[in-house]
Amino acid sequence: KVLIIGACGQIGSELTFKLRDMYGSSNVIASDISYSNLGVVNSGIFEVVDARSYSSIKICVEKYEIDTIYLMAAMLSATGEKYPMKAWDLNMESLFHVLNLAKTNIIKKVFWPSSIAVFGPTTPVDYTPQYTVMEPSTVYGITKQVGERWCEYYFNKYGVDVRSLRYPGIISWKTMPGGGTTDYAVEIYHKAIADGVYECFLSENTKLPMMYMEDAIKATVDIMEAPAENIKIRSSYNLAAISFTPKEVAESIQVTLPDFKITYSPDYRQTIADSWPKSIDDSRARTDWGWNHKFDLQDITNEMLFQLDKMDKSPLKKSN
Ligand code: VAH
Numbered sequence: 001k002v003l004i005i006g007a008c009g010q011i012g013s014e015l016t017f018k019l020r021d022m023y024g025s026s027n028v029i030a031s032d033i034s035y036s037n038l039g040v041v042n043s044g045i046f047e048v049v050d051a052r053s054y055s056s057i058k059i060c061v062e063k064y065e066i067d068t069i070y071l072m073a074a075m076l077s078a079t080g081e082k083y084p085m086k087a088w089d090l091n092m093e094s095l096f097h098v099l100n101l102a103k104t105n106i107i108k109k110v111f112w113p114s115s116i117a118v119f120g121p122t123t124p125v126d127y128t129p130q131y132t133v134m135e136p137s138t139v140y141g142i143t144k145q146v147g148e149r150w151c152e153y154y155f156n157k158y159g160v161d162v163r164s165l166r167y168p169g170i171i172s173w174k175t176m177p178g179g180g181t182t183d184y185a186v187e188i189y190h191k192a193i194a195d196g197v198y199e200c201f202l203s204e205n206t207k208l209p210m211m212y213m214e215d216a217i218k219a220t221v222d223i224m225e226a227p228a229e230n231i232k233i234r235s236s237y238n239l240a241a242i243s244f245t246p247k248e249v250a251e252s253i254q255v256t257l258p259d260f261k262i263t264y265s266p267d268y269r270q271t272i273a274d275s276w277p278k279s280i281d282d283s284r285a286r287t288d289w290g291w292n293h294k295f296d297l298q299d300i301t302n303e304m305l306f307q308l309d310k311m312d313k314s315p316l317k318k319s320n
Helices: 010-025 054-063 077-082 086-101 139-158 184-194 215-223 248-255 267-276 283-290 297-311
Strands: 002-005 028-032 046-048 068-071 109-117 160-167 167-169 197-200 208-212 242-244 262-266
Touching: 002 010, 010 028, 010 068, 010 139, 010 215, 028 054, 054 086, 054 248, 068 086, 077 086, 077 139, 086 109, 086 139, 109 215, 139 160, 139 184, 160 215, 167 184, 167 215, 184 197, 184 248, 184 297, 197 248, 208 215, 208 297, 215 248, 215 283, 242 248, 248 262, 248 297
Parallel strands: 002 028, 002 068, 028 046, 068 109, 109 160, 167 208, 197 262
Antiparallel strands: 208 242
């Protein structure tokens, strides 16, 4: 049985759908900090689990005989800069609880998301290698860097089968992201449909590694389904698809919506974005367990505009 902690978040909610498709709804338990987060995960088994509480997780694990955990709860980069100690507590305590449940063999397999946020201003920005200088300048990035060290330690010392991916920015339409620096790449589509104009909080030439949710979910399932001997990196794999700037995504939207306008008002998130790579070398993921992305920028734009227009309930739509 599978438990998803943070199942109501941007990635967690889509993982819940995918894993229920794969393993059957009754074998995938969705959990989050409260029912109020439910959103799109409003069917199937749901439990309130506090990721910062060992006993809260353990009770759920024992109740459903869970053997695999996807730990998707975290405080992201932008919010983490507002509440550093909360970000540290949530991101680290949740990881230790899950790793310790696995160390005592209660859990057989763990997925834990890392991020390109592990890289910092001294990291080579273009085609960033799997192994390189990592001096993250955000609390979120620090938690991901140290979390990777602990994942590798628990694998080497206790044989814990924990697997991890350094996600880039992720674009999706089902669930809004929460508190990330790459969230502009989701908001822009909602605003293009709702208002035809978007005020971007990053500058026009801020190039960042990005990925469509379908690719991110495929990578997550692929690494978890791969034979253990193929997972040769137990810190976290670089993962990439495409890179683009706000200007480029605006131009891709204007192919369909020629009147769409973008303006730029960089805020505190610009400093975070400037500390991250522009592109990522994910060749190890491609050779070790067959990773391959599918969606390029125009595919993402076409899919996002189509889905949001159909949904017509964009959470950012003006309530008129
Ligand atoms: C964030 N979406 O912006 C996350 C992600 C690489 C970015 O870690 O914080």
